[in-house]
Amino acid sequence: MSAIPAELLHIIIGLVAVAASVGLIGLVMVWVERKVAGHIQRRPGPYEVGPSGVLQPLCDALKLVGKQLFMPTGADPILFWLAPVLAFLPVLLLFLPLPVGDGLMALDVNLGLLLILAFSGLAVLSVLLAGWASNNKYGLLGAARAVAQSVAYEIPLLLSVLAVSFVAGSLDLAQVVKGQGTWPWNWNIMTQPLAFIIYFVSALGETNRAPFDLPEAESELTAGFHTEYSGMGFGMFFLAEYANMVVVCSVATALFLGGWHGPVLPGPLWFVLKVSALMLLMVFARWTYPRVRFDQLLVINWKWLLPLAVANLLLTAFFVKLAQFA
């Protein structure tokens, strides 16, 4: 037994826990989204399976697993099946450095933020592959949109995150959280409100959530890049989308909302509460607003978010330097 290094054991347990929680979060989020959407639209949402329909996503998942995996003629078989796997796997890695509580994280690295940003960039690749390999014009258009959108929105996202880590002086999420206090006025959102707004808008764009869900715009592109996917091929994309939402909301919580800090309640509970609040905000946005147009989406990014993020970063750097001299 002693032959197994403790470090490896730690990572394996972390990975299993992450994989399990990603699946669970996916199921819960599907239920929450449908229930919230239902109530926004003055209908009950799912209520047949289990109390208040909580077992509905489980049934949906079972149905997806049972479906035939269909591949269109002329599609590239390797890339076509690689894409959903590629969409889902990096997401598991993204969960590793998330600090749920004080010292409660799967992988304690001092470059956690960098790890998340690097691996979330892989999502674009999977979308591009999916659209390209499925040999479908809608898929191709969706993929082209997704690439343009993700590449564009990654930049302000990165810049807003950088501004926070400048202040904290660390790329380690746990360190950033430790730099914040218990009460809301001790959180980074008070010193970096602009960065938070830029981050949140960019995160909506990055995760392809409405009103920026252009790559899968139903009314124009049927389903965009995942038009041709059936069964779990589609399920993987679906799960990855929800997992990505959790990741961006968790990062936002850690960076801006004080992470596990909060009065009375235990730390991890605060973390989960804050993430849930942000997720609900995303769900509300999706069921309230129409979709923006593609060129408008890019205009928002290049003409507003990017210059603002750069200005914010420069100002932050200036004041950080000033504080060092003082």
Added chain:
Amino acid sequence: MTTNPIIDHLAGDFYTQNFAKTAGEGNLILNLGPQHPSTHGVLRVVVELDGEYIMRAEPVLGYLHRMHEKMAEVKTAAQFIPNMGRVDYGHALGWNWAFVGAAEKVGGIEVPERAEYIRVITCELNRIASHLLWWGAYLLDLGAFTPIMYAFDDREKILDILQIPTGSRLTYSYFRIGGVAQDLNAECIRLIQEFIPWFRARLPMYKDLVSDNIILRKRIENIGVIEQETCRRFGATGPVARGSGINYDVRRAVPYSVYPKLDFEVPTSDLKCARGRYDVRMIEMEQSLRIIEQALEMMPEGEILIKGAPKPSWKVPKGEGYFAVEGARGKIGAYVVSDGGKNIYRTKLRAPGFCNLSLFAEVSKGTILADAVAILGSLDLIIPEIDR
């Protein structure tokens, strides 16, 4: 045409190939439809795309052709009325009225006054229902999922009301040659009177929550500009023409029934874009409420169907006549030619959607794909009506 063997199976049928012959180098030929979420049924549009820009678009019709005009030749006039409810499921009573009106004109039949008022009330209720259907579906096209649920909530109330006199909820065949099939009973009138203030209170909410939303405004303002001259050239009518500033409403231009006695406005918009058509329809719903309110007050007691109303075997006397009404989508016309035989010799139906759709090829040129969907939706197309 593509020469890539891998995607040759996507090269398509006659229409696509014919369309692709004149396509520019490196452009993508895309079939929107006939099964596509934003074409509301089975409209098919072949578009030539350069990136996201539409170089050319061509609607391909006929996927829902049901030979209504041919059926009119093998049925007696009264037997043909149910067909009219099926031409346009959105505004079935408008079509009822057009055909019945044409038959009455040829037959020289006067309709009792109470029946005229009932026709106005039910037709305007149906117009509101049709506009609500359009409103919800249009916002769905633009990516807003929620409004359609609210629209259907309101529409449900109208369907409940219309169910009482007509006996059906969507494809009404309620009008008869010489009147209507059933009187509005007390229950029905009570429901209408409850509906009017209720819906009037809903309209400002829709304006605040949806119409004034910045994302929606950016999506539909200055999109799909249709000049008045283009409207006239293609024969566009209804909210499409009024959205371009043409003050043409059959209810006012060629007054029929009791509309001259009623006080209502014909909204027009000078914006000429999708926003103009949107505004016109939203105001029209308010005006329809006004019409219903007045008609309910002015409605006299009396007969709802003339004495000795035409039986199913009734022969339309020799002659011809044209009758047009203002439908939710524009001018609905029926032209009836009878040689005095058992069946009507020929019936020609004028569908407003057909003319309105014809605009699309010209208007969509040079726009991007997302705008094309916004334009297509703003024309308020009901495909069964276009194909007939």
